[in-house]
């Protein structure tokens with residue numbers, strides 16, 4: 001998806017253009033959610049973060065803070081683990097599993113599911129191979 005952002009969001013820091021282009025989804029060639037480029041000077045401005053991931057992250061962070069207040073319910077490995085992942089936006093499946101076990105035991109519920117990590121698309125497509133012109 002390529003869309004033009006409303007002018008109030010940002011100016012290009014290089015040329016002050018308001019013609020910023022947001023690339024996400026299939027238009028985003030990296031493993032990031034998306035990025036912002038200037039439509040005039042074509043320079044990279046910033047990475048974009050997945051809003052769905054941000055929401056999950058904030059709920060999870062609140063739940064982890066809850067756990068850390070109940071340090072009597074945590075063992076000596078769990079408390080450092082929780083502090084370690086508190087500000088981590090994306091958890092590995094292993095971290096998520098461990099966290100859910102602690103959540104279930106102490107709070108009786110698990111954290112919301114984070115959206116699946118984006119897979120790196122093939123780096124190059126040979127013209128014609130996928131029916132492209």
Ligand SMILES: [Zn+2]
Pocket residue numbers: 012013014015016017038039040041042043
């Ligand atoms: Zn620019």
